[in-house]
Amino acid sequence: MLSRLADSTYWMSRYIERAENVARFIDVNLYLMLDQDPLLEKQQWLPLVVTTGDYADFQARYKEATRENVLNFLIFDAQNPNSILSCLQKARENARTMREVISTEMWAQVNGFYHMVQNAMSSQTTKDFPQSFCREVKQASHLFQGVTDATFTHGEAWHFVQLGRLFERADKTARILDVKYFILLPKVEDIGTPIDLILWTALLKSATAYEMYRKKFNRIDPFRIAEYLILDREFPRSMRHCLIKAEESLRSITGTPVGTYANAAERRLGRLRSELDYGNIQEIIRGGLHEYLDDFEAKLNALGEDLFAIYLAPNPLPGYFPVKGQDQ
Amino acid sequence: MNFENYQTEGFYDELFEKSGNPRAAVAPLIARLKSLPPGDLKRQQKAAEAELLQMGITFTVYGNQEGTEKIFPFDIIPRVIEAREWKQIESGLAQRIQALNLFIDDIYHGQKILKDKVIPADMVKTSFGFRYQCLGLNPPRKIWIHITGTDLVRDNDGKFYVLEDNLRCPSGVSYVLENRAVLKRTLPHVFQSMPVRPVDEYSHRLLDTLEYLAPSTTRHPRVVVLTPGPYNSAYFEHAFLAQQMGAELVEGRDLSVLDGNVVMRTTKGYQKVDVIYRRVDDDYLDPRVFKSESTLGVPGLMDAYRAGRVAIANAPGTGIADDKAIYTYVPQIIRYYLNQEPILPNVPTFVCWDETQRKHVLANLDKLVVKAVNQSGGYGMLVGPHASKAEREKFAQLIRENPRDYIAQPTLSLSRVPVIVDDHLEGRHVDLRPYVLYGLDIYVMPGGLTRVALKKGSLVVNSSQGGGSKDTWVLAENFPTPPPKKEG
Numbered sequence: 152m153l154s155r156l157a158d159s160t161y162w163m164s165r166y167i168e169r170a171e172n173v174a175r176f177i178d179v180n181l182y183l184m185l186d187q188d189p190l191l192e193k194q195q196w197l198p199l200v201v202t203t204g205d206y207a208d209f210q211a212r213y214k215e216a217t218r219e220n221v222l223n224f225l226i227f228d229a230q231n232p233n234s235i236l237s238c239l240q241k242a243r244e245n246a247r248t249m250r251e252v253i254s255t256e257m258w259a260q261v262n263g264f265y266h267m268v269q270n271a272m273s274s275q276t277t278k279d280f281p282q283s284f285c286r287e288v289k290q291a292s293h294l295f296q297g298v299t300d301a302t303f304t305h306g307e308a309w310h311f312v313q314l315g316r317l318f319e320r321a322d323k324t325a326r327i328l329d330v331k332y333f334i335l336l337p338k339v340e341d342i343g344t345p346i347d348l349i350l351w352t353a354l355l356k357s358a359t360a361y362e363m364y365r366k367k368f369n370r371i372d373p374f375r376i377a378e379y380l381i382l383d384r385e386f387p388r389s390m391r392h393c394l395i396k397a398e399e400s401l402r403s404i405t406g407t408p409v410g411t412y413a414n415a416a417e418r419r420l421g422r423l424r425s426e427l428d429y430g431n432i433q434e435i436i437r438g439g440l441h442e443y444l445d446d447f448e449a450k451l452n453a454l455g456e457d458l459f460a461i462y463l464a465p466n467p468l469p470g471y472f473p474v475k476g477q478d479q
Numbered sequence: 480m481n482f483e484n485y486q487t488e489g490f491y492d493e494l495f496e497k498s499g500n501p502r503a504a505v506a507p508l509i510a511r512l513k514s515l516p517p518g519d520l521k522r523q524q525k526a527a528e529a530e531l532l533q534m535g536i537t538f539t540v541y542g543n544q545e546g547t548e549k550i551f552p553f554d555i556i557p558r559v560i561e562a563r564e565w566k567q568i569e570s571g572l573a574q575r576i577q578a579l580n581l582f583i584d585d586i587y588h589g590q591k592i593l594k595d596k597v598i599p600a601d602m603v604k605t606s607f608g609f610r611y612q613c614l615g616l617n618p619p620r621k622i623w624i625h626i627t628g629t630d631l632v633r634d635n636d637g638k639f640y641v642l643e644d645n646l647r648c649p650s651g652v653s654y655v656l657e658n659r660a661v662l663k664r665t666l667p668h669v670f671q672s673m674p675v676r677p678v679d680e681y682s683h684r685l686l687d688t689l690e691y692l693a694p695s696t697t698r699h700p701r702v703v704v705l706t707p708g709p710y711n712s713a714y715f716e717h718a719f720l721a722q723q724m725g726a727e728l729v730e731g732r733d734l735s736v737l738d739g740n741v742v743m744r745t746t747k748g749y750q751k752v753d754v755i756y757r758r759v760d761d762d763y764l765d766p767r768v769f770k771s772e773s774t775l776g777v778p779g780l781m782d783a784y785r786a787g788r789v790a791i792a793n794a795p796g797t798g799i800a801d802d803k804a805i806y807t808y809v810p811q812i813i814r815y816y817l818n819q820e821p822i823l824p825n826v827p828t829f830v831c832w833d834e835t836q837r838k839h840v841l842a843n844l845d846k847l848v849v850k851a852v853n854q855s856g857g858y859g860m861l862v863g864p865h866a867s868k869a870e871r872e873k874f875a876q877l878i879r880e881n882p883r884d885y886i887a888q889p890t891l892s893l894s895r896v897p898v899i900v901d902d903h904l905e906g907r908h909v910d911l912r913p914y915v916l917y918g919l920d921i922y923v924m925p926g927g928l929t930r931v932a933l934k935k936g937s938l939v940v941n942s943s944q945g946g947g948s949k950d951t952w953v954l955a956e957n958f959p960t961p962p963p964k965k966e967g
Contacts, residue, residue, distance in 0.1 A: 152746055153727060153729060153733050153743060153744065153745055153746075154733070154744045154745060154746055155732065155733050155744075156728065157746050163963075244709070246707070247709045247714075248709045249728075250718045251718045251719075251721050251722035251728050309554060404746065457600055462746045463746075465732050465744060466732070
């Protein structure tokens with residue numbers, strides 16, 4: 152397929168996943184705040200901005216991290232490139248450039264999703280009760296995934312949809328864990344001290360992991376929570392699961408067998424996935440969770456750059472061009 | 480829907496005679512429409528509009544930040560063309576395209592027609608559409624104009640005239656195909672009343688036409704549609720045609736020239752392109768040959784084209800015959816190259832370059848339509864009888880300053896077709912754009928885009944100026960219809 156279209160497919164999917172994550176972070180926080188000490192409010196909204204990685208931009212334009220400011224910044228601020236509105240604008244623009252590639256159902260879903268967000272912008276209800284809006288965003292994203300799965304050929308373009316979604320998901324899980332863990336548990340030696348169950352539950356819910364975590368470990372334990380979100384093999388939002396699935400898609404594009412690689416992206420992804428496959432939570436905590444997650448995000452970014460250079464850039468960079476077969 | 484009070488108001492009506500009776504061939508359609516339950520037609524009209532919006536069948540309006548996409552308004556009452564009339568249009572267009580193709584080839588080679596002084600050489604050389612870069616070009620199979628969308632109008636005398644030739648990148652064919660699809664779903668039973676000829680063949684024919692241009696050594700030619708991108712007003716059509724043909728929709732940045740071949744950048748590396756159906760103007764095709772600041776084209780494309788490594792449809796340089804001053808010479812062009820009398824007449828046209836004609840134009844601005852020779856889409860024109868004194872004076876000044884750039888035509892009283900307005904029907908002016916493909920043979924699609932000026936009394940049918948469209952029904956020949964009655 153055309154590199155430009157592969158790029159559009161990847162970003163369409165990635166922006167929709169991003170919008171869903173932002174909506175979920177907001178939703179969980181709103182729920183949490185309803186019966187909490189108002190003093191806590193200040194501490195609880197700022198981390199959301201940190202999670203999306205736009206702290207500097209927010210600080211420059213809003214100053215105070217009040218509920219109103221943060222909600223406006225994350226939902227409707229057209230100047231914030233990662234607000235839900237911006238995400239949907241970009242997802243739809245990408246979909247528009249490849250209407251002859253994606254299925255009509257997918258186009259209709261992205262188009263409808265965009266109009267829903269656009270209409271919500273002018274409604275006071277959204278500002279007063281953002282919960283139902285957030286739920287609609289999550290649902291629309293799930294619907295898009297379902298429609299894509301059911302109506303789109305599971306070929307090359309579909310694999311780029313998968314890659315966009317999975318990289319975004321792994322990134323957001325790492326970020327929410329990094330930010331929240333840091334707040335909830337500032338020092339390594341504090342592990343084991345009594346902490347507020349509710350806040351840990353909220354962290355799990357931010358990754359829709361609460362119920363599934365309970366089935367596996369039933370006790371709320373910071374150690375286990377970190378292990379679950381980083382290393383679980385089967386939970387769809389765990390970092391490891393995302394990379395396993397992403398690797399499957401990336402290999403399907405070139406047809407390279409497991410254990411070998413055809414280009415730099417496959418090599419980097421295989422290596423990162425192996426680190427998680429054979430990772431151990433004690434080691435991770437000992438080395439510093441924040442350092443670990445920081446390193447993970449840096450590697451994920453580098454992977455994104457490889458992907459761009461090899462498959463998506465208008466002109467392939469010398470030495471990056473995909474070569475068939477083993478290149479070791 | 481009330482047909483009883485419908486008035487033709489002295490205009491030539493495509494569906495009704497002056498007496499108010501439906502034309503013989505159209506009678507079954509009107510009978511069907513009348514038999515619909517009250518309010519049904521209006522409901523179907525709404526359903527058709529909703530469908531077009533949902534499918535995103537839209538065009539972009541320039542100079543409008545908010546809501547830049549609009550649906551092309553669609554009226555569900557079809558426009559009908561009888562078989563014998565169509566036969567004349569079909570042969571007239573085939574003749575015209577053939578002659579124009581010979582003309583363009585001549586202009587970029589021997590220029591015999593200029594040497595024989597049929598057309599003033601200065602007029603060709605000063606034309607906005609003339610591209611010296613195309614001199615000596617040999618397009619595959621000597622075809623320059625593969626896709627044409629000629630604008631026809633019918634005057635009060637009931638005769639069809641050619642208004643514009645559109646030999647560069649005519650658009651609108653996707654609306655013809657989509658209008659038909661929507662109408663078939665909304666009014667299936669009405670179709671059964673008439674022998675309507677199908678238009679769906681177009682995309683297959685288009686692919687055949689394009690593949691015909693590929694170098695003969697290529698067994699499976701790769702055809703691509705080159706678009707300026709999603710912000711272009713006709714982007715929907717570019718995507719639609721690519722989809723219908725199973726061709727790749729590419730932008731200039733997807734293509735490059737490698738070892739003399741045009742290639743596209745894919746996730747599996749570079750792949751060779753054999754035929755480009757370009758929807759990008761000549762000037763933007765290749766920054767090394769035409770406008771150097773263009774980012775829509777492909778550097779080196781023209782070299783590959785000259786070397787026969789890739790085919791381009793339509794060929795660059797065809798805009799020479801879109802010049803409205805040169806248009807006035809098409810009857811002579813037909814006689815010169817084909818030694819035939821033109822089947823379809825031109826609209827009588829005054830060329831302001833000629834001093835006598837210019838004087839006549841300036842003295843009669845209140846009766847004429849003035850048009851810039853290099854513009855289309857309803858831009859840069861003056862409809863004299865509807866214009867203010869100040870507007871007329873402005874155009875008089877423009878004509879005096881640049882006589883080469885203007886032509887004038889009598890204000891035609893375009894034929895009308897009923898459209899649904901609230902709960903009744905009113906007549907609105909229409910034109911007709913049939914599409915012609917020139918490949919192995921010349922194919923005239925039996926149908927076309929009927930554009931309708933939805934504003935009451937307006938003569939401007941362009942979508943950018945508040946025009947809409949209708950499905951166009953060309954009737955099959957072997958259908959028993961009563962002999963045509965005389966008007967009146």
